[in-house]
Amino acid sequence: MDPELIKSILLDIREKRLSIEEGIERLRDLPFKDIGIACIDHHRSIRKSASEVIFGQGKEAEEIVQIMEEMKKKKENILVTKLSNEKAEKVKKAYPEAVYHEKAKALTLLSKPIKTSGKGTVLIVCAGTSDLSIAEEAFITAKFLGNPVDKIYDVGVAGIHRLFAHIDKLQNASVIIAVAGMEGALPSVIAGIVEKPVIAVPTSVGYGASFSGISALLTMLNSCAPGIAVVNIDNGFGAGYIAHLINRG
Secondary structure (H helix, E strand, O other): OOHHHHHHHHHHHHOOOOOHHHHHHHOOOOOEEEOOOOEEEOOHHHHHOOOOOEEOOOOOHHHHHHHHHHHHHOOOOEEEEOOOHHHHHHHHHHOOOOEEEOOOOEEEEOOOOOOOOOOOOEEEEEOOHHHHHHHHHHHHHHHHOOOOEEEEOOOOHHHOHHHHOOHHHHHHOOEEEEEEOOOOOHHHHHHOOOOOOEEEEEOOOOOHHHHHHHHHHHHHHOOOOOOEEEOOOOOHHHHHHHHHHHHHO
């Protein structure tokens, strides 16, 4: 539930435009609503300044639509992550106005405009085109949360000169999200040349010995470059959210 909506309800009660009983009825589903398949946390936007995000993987499209219906009643902006194309098609039949970001495997449905704020720009840096899905998930998440966002893609260590062509963007960013698979070296390189916080995102991209992202994860955890924080494998959403918290501080 939007804090501004609560303020409006309280103001209406004070000005006698709304009875106390009517106000209670409007707030009845705070802090959460149990719809059987899920307990929707309507209080989260008050605690965290952002609505609950729907994790699409493992849920049926019909279940996602049910959750979205309840959130839309409260005029909450909606982000669904890890959503397959097949499920997205079914969700969009219920909500044609929703936007499916295919590369990010994410869907957004806005009930109100997103207010852009923050100390500066969140910069997404992606090692290779095979990592794009996770990089785009981070991009969509940070943008959905109201941050100015920019990106630099396909600048992995196999051709490191490509990264240095963007040195101004790297130095001017408020926080950097570095996405890489294979050996996962890119975040270490970036953290070694800038004074900004770097959020490292290992991806499951790579040959057999990459162990579906574990190799990249261990490289990032063992980096000797200071200023790196590491999220889980393929967790672009988590990186985007942490970047948002850093950028708004």
